[in-house]
Amino acid sequence: MAELVALEDPKARAVNEKHGDDHGVNLTKLRALAKRLKTQQELAIELWQTGDTAARLLAILICRPKAFERDDLDVMLREARIPKVHDWLVNYVVKKNPHAEDLRQAWFADPDPVVASAGWALTTERVAKQPEGLDLAELLDLIEAEMKNAPDRLQWSMNHCLAQIGIEHLGHRARAIAIGERLQVLADYPTPPNCTSPFAPTWITEMVRRQNGK
Template sequence: MAATGTVTTVEEVMVQLAALEDPKIRAVNERHGDDHGVNLSRLRAVAKELKTQQELSRQLWQTGDTAARLLAVLICRPKSFGQDELDVMIREARSPKVQDWLLNYVVKKSPHAEDLRLLWVADPDPEVASAGWALTSERVSRNPEGLDLNGLLDTIEAELRDAPDRLQWAMNTCLAQIGISHPDFRSRAISIGERLEVLKDYPTPPNCTSPYAPVWIQEIVRRKEGK
């Protein structure tokens, strides 16, 4: 059973978060679409002090504040959320970092993950759909049984190039994961990537792997095979 911290009010936590606000961090985050200025290591330290508090987590989420929502994700009980509640939360999570943490720390641990994946992947809202594709990438690499990989590649081939940024990134990740994890589909995944050229010119720091799918696939496969 998860440990429970001393009960704290939302007001007390918001004061604590305000004290951690750093304008320089906010400026950097805003360039990536995230409207908060709290160092994430310090945010994790606050979460460690609070420990698991599901009701406080829900209250922090309802503030709508990005830093508060990130903290809410860290102190919640992932399996305590219902499917409808998580569906509402992903639609409210407009910040990329909030969506990323909500998916990785909560939804992926939920018994509703597969139902939500199926609900979200075809959603008309591209930001919600990107969450569905992120969950699909997880299944492609970890639990692919029952997935129609050719069907996924058909959809990616038809829609990747013109998809909005966040959805495009998630679909491109799925394309790469299919190529990396499934040798029988590798040539087709690389071919699709080469034809569409999505993220081909994405600036990649030294010693980092390019998100351009053909390069990404070949590099990770090379590492796995020790070549």
Template sequence: MSEATVSTTAELLAELAGLEDPKMRAVNERHGDDHGVNLSKLRAIAKRLKTQQPLARELWATDDTAARLLSLLICRPKEFDGGELDSMLRASRAPKVADWLVNYVVKKNVHAEDLRVAWMDDADPVVASAGWALTSDRVAKGRSGGLDLPKLLDTIEAQMKDAPGRLQWAMNQTLATIGIEHEEHRARALDIGERLEVLKDYPTPPNCTSPFAPSWINEIVRRKEAV
């Protein structure tokens, strides 16, 4: 019998609790994530468990952040319906949980596009940020067909400056992605970024690309042209 078949939710919660690092929790809490588990160790548990949809649902139901992150690593993304994913996102208050849900599950689900459209204008900024993240992903992967890019830039220009943090970040990413991937819209994307100055002073480590849209656009375009 494999180790995966004998792991219960209670056992996994105890294992995750044993991995709690107070210093890591303090760092994570500054970003809104209430857990102190090293993500490499969390991924190692997921690798051991492999894919287990029933267990993933049980872990999600615990409402524990580390357990939910583990749940997202062992679930089957295609087995959720749109309503479930919508409910899961609205229950994802920890930024890392919402981020992993969108990137590891929603993007692989057949309902991703319907959810993207529904979430874009949601009154909850966390939900709206997920819609913008999915939009940025479509642009980045060359699937902009059907997207009204000038209208997206209009919305970004009008709303990004005063948007709440996570929504602002996602809108800024979409702005940068449009500027990078669409030369015909690059000048306007650069202009919007320069005028709004969103994330202009964001602390960026050496050798990393600034999230300030004009810097981001110019750097990635330079790299592409250098290839």
């Protein structure tokens, strides 16, 4: 913990706070620390229990994702209110855990929109890698009905799922683009040069163009 405090950088904190993250540790330095520590599950659990954001990010990097029980991950996800902690926990831990599908189903329709956003993120992963058993038309129905007025983090996850359906599944592409055009979610999102807009019709079109260009 003292080492994490020593890595605190006011400039990094200012940048992170703009994204809702309450820590000031440069992530490159945090990853270097994790590389030095290597995998240490017990230490990871202790770091997580501090509640400190930088400590929790470090915990995610040094834990064993498959070692967590289902209920442990459910509690951790519900505690993870900071965007970066939430994203890393889902992407670096939950997706690699054998309970990922069970948690996806449990979180998908959770009344807490932050928890539901994790369910949608795991669903997007399945859309891309293991769509068998998913009802893509039903997912598009839900997105069309609910995404426009969803809270920010849930809206972002639903939009990602919309784009992924359009990118990966030709039979649903036209409808996915049409939904995006009609809802206009993230149409005005500020996008740096040389980056792809998260506006689903633009995102789908660009990614399909790249795939076809290979």
